[in-house]
Amino acid sequence: MTRVSSLRLGLVLPAVLFGLGVGHAQSSNGQGFFIPHPKAPPVSHSVPVRAQPMIQQQQQGMPEQGQQPGTQAIPPQKLPPIPQLPALPKENAPPAPVMGVLSVPEVMQQSTAAQGVEKIIEARRQKLAAEAQADQQKWEGEQKTITGEKAKLSKAALATKEQALQREIEEAQVDFHNRNLAIEVSARGALGKIESTLIAVIRQVAQAHGMNLVLHRSQVALNVNGFDISKEVAAHLNTILPSVAVPPAVVPKMANAPAKK
Template sequence: MSRFSRYSIVLPFLTFGIAPAAHAQSSSGYFIPPSAQQQSAPAAPAPKPAPAPQVQAAQPQPQQPQVPNLPALPPEPAPPTAVIGVLSVPEVMQKSTAAQGVQAEIQKRQAELGKEAQAARTKIEAEQQAILAQRGKVSDAQLEAKEQALRDEIAATQTKFQQKNQAIQNSGQQALGQVEAELIAIIRQEAQAHGMNLILHREQVALNVAAFDITGEAAAELNKLLPSVKVPPSVVTPGMAVNPPDQGPDGQGFGQ
């Protein structure tokens, strides 16, 4: 069998390549005892007991370095009393009309890319079937050359769609970066208005009272100041790096 029939690749949206050949005999759908299918096999010999593990001598622990005794530092003023507030960044982003618009645009572009990928898959499957139909009609060398050419095409197609998908992701991240920058400024503004000097992620706080929470105020102010953002075009650049799948921001990576 030519190794071509076992060749397949995975794209961000679709899997290129022909599915493996079906088994010659399909399962009957119910269990048949082995005695009804084949002769009973001789009983396997009982396994030999594993040898008892050898006790190794305890290894001496490496000596830990001694903690140095440093001189005291000059006294400095104590920090101010903490006035704490909490904020849920994921909730703010969910309520943000600008972030919602970015998500809708990215989903639209990915849907269009999915249609393009489906068309590419159909084309490659047709070329694959055409090569399979030539088995026995052309020489092995000619068949191998055609298969290699198609393998190269599949690899190039995979790279193309990975880069296009990455370009879409980059556009989304660039647009969301504008939303995040505006949100950071709003958080500082809200903290100053409430006299707060320490804002924590609400998801990391076990208990808080509503008076500490500025999530609603921040979301309302964000929609007021930045109701929408424009998603830049998704352009593939030469040598574009493609990030591994399932990698992205967690919504809590804001600086100060």
């Protein structure tokens, strides 16, 4: 295989360039939005049940997963005795739950601000994809030119052209990756503004209904329509935040990046 043919491997741009969507608008921690109340229930200090089988295996001398035969295992250790703590003063019981449910994906689909962010980000991604495709075609043309001049050029001249094309491809791949990352960062900045406002709207609507506990609708097996505040939250969100500015996709300068000539 000549160096010219090996350059074909470098012509494939990373497939990860264009995987960004507005799905980031969902809550990153995957938990429901809880309206805080003054006092929380006491935290249980019991030993996790799932940790016991591993401790028993270590005490029985069984090899751990991934351990090579003949290697030294971590010596088994017993948990220290659980301390006996004095009882805390009695506190008031938490209020009776008044629950509501919410579909964040449905709210984001109805959000005019989120729709605007999606439109801008999609336009930036399409522009980047068009530039990547144009560079791809240019590299293929340069590769064919080098292949056609193979019989006319000396080995040194051929190697010089091959190396120059290889450097151009590698630098372009890094540039496309960084530009795609900048688009993702700008999208997250805009969506973060929507998410923070959404949490405030959820709290506002829940308090208006006297709710003290709001869960994701996907986490609830059964509920009635009276619990669902998704449409009301979406309407208030569009009133408070009809649009949001999307920051420009700026590629950060790396401290150790070589200076362009």
